[in-house]
Amino acid sequence: MNLIRRPRRNRQSAVIRDMVQETHLSVNDFIFPLFVMEGQNIRSEVASMPGIYRYSLDLLLDEIGQCVDLGVRAFDLFPNLPEAKKDKYATESCNPDGLYLQTIRAVKDRFPDVVVMTDVAMDPYSSDGHDGVVENGKILNDPTLEVLGKMAVAQAQAGADIVGPSDMMDGRVGYIRQMLDVHGFQDVAIMSYSAKYASAFYGPFRDALDSAPKFGDKKTYQMNPANSREALIEAELDFAEGADYLMVKPALPYLDIIKLLSDNYELPIAAYNVSGEYAMIKAAAQNGWLDGQRAMAEALMSIKRAGASVILTYFAKEMAELLNDR
Numbered sequence: 001m002n003l004i005r006r007p008r009r010n011r012q013s014a015v016i017r018d019m020v021q022e023t024h025l026s027v028n029d030f031i032f033p034l035f036v037m038e039g040q041n042i043r044s045e046v047a048s049m050p051g052i053y054r055y056s057l058d059l060l061l062d063e064i065g066q067c068v069d070l071g072v073r074a075f076d077l078f079p080n081l082p083e084a085k086k087d088k089y090a091t092e093s094c095n096p097d098g099l100y101l102q103t104i105r106a107v108k109d110r111f112p113d114v115v116v117m118t119d120v121a122m123d124p125y126s127s128d129g130h131d132g133v134v135e136n137g138k139i140l141n142d143p144t145l146e147v148l149g150k151m152a153v154a155q156a157q158a159g160a161d162i163v164g165p166s167d168m169m170d171g172r173v174g175y176i177r178q179m180l181d182v183h184g185f186q187d188v189a190i191m192s193y194s195a196k197y198a199s200a201f202y203g204p205f206r207d208a209l210d211s212a213p214k215f216g217d218k219k220t221y222q223m224n225p226a227n228s229r230e231a232l233i234e235a236e237l238d239f240a241e242g243a244d245y246l247m248v249k250p251a252l253p254y255l256d257i258i259k260l261l262s263d264n265y266e267l268p269i270a271a272y273n274v275s276g277e278y279a280m281i282k283a284a285a286q287n288g289w290l291d292g293q294r295a296m297a298e299a300l301m302s303i304k305r306a307g308a309s310v311i312l313t314y315f316a317k318e319m320a321e322l323l324n325d326r
């Protein structure tokens, strides 16, 4: 056959395939989410996330040390708090001697060059399990902003490099930016969860933190999975309000949204490869139904190819090990 175009010519050997490869994953792309809990010498596996643990602070520092040795240098911290420390206004989030702020200080103290991203949201501290102040079964927007603003400033004071509002209240990026600036934290960045969908894929995370909503769901603030144009509205607002990164969450079922934002915005696009996406691959691999390592690498590659330059993923350490072995 006289075919002029034979795309297979560019796939015929490993060297050629490597040479024409368009997208490359690197440990520099990753932010590793980590769960911290009270106590000492505790490493408690999250049942729905094999290989992912809640660590007491001492062991969390060891884990970060191992990750740093593998080249992972950015971490997103989440606290698991006992029910007794939760209340309607998430007051524990601003307790300087509380678990979370103490953890941020300890990590920055031990690893000054590591980037610490924090979670700005009420749910881990909320007795209602919601991301906002609840009144008569409603999630109130503007009163929640005050709580989030204080929380962000407290985290910045503790040493956070990037704060990540994951709540989806309207106006929170602008409010947090203003609060940070007023308190002299001009250099603390905001990674906004811009397009965060009301997703079934957060289930294992809520197990990890015991943070599931006590009533109802999060559909009055998180986005409808059916919508993509609305993601542009959210992104536009976050851009205008001063976000330094725009995040899409979850990642794999929303690759089109990652692509949409990366085509329309010059800011770095982040994607959160969430707990349920991790759990799916792990569960299938444990059953021998697919090759877990290859599925992990392919999934992460697809997120980068879609346009995310930053990937928050529970696979960060495992993928770093694989990248180091290659």
Ligand code: PBG
Residues within 6 Å of the ligand: 119, 121, 122, 123, 131, 166, 167, 201, 202, 203, 204, 205, 206, 218, 273, 274, 275, 276
């Ligand atoms: C809540 C928050 C959630 C996640 C990060 N921050 C869950 C939720 O919105 O209920 C989910 C992360 C994951 O599933 O890995 N502020």
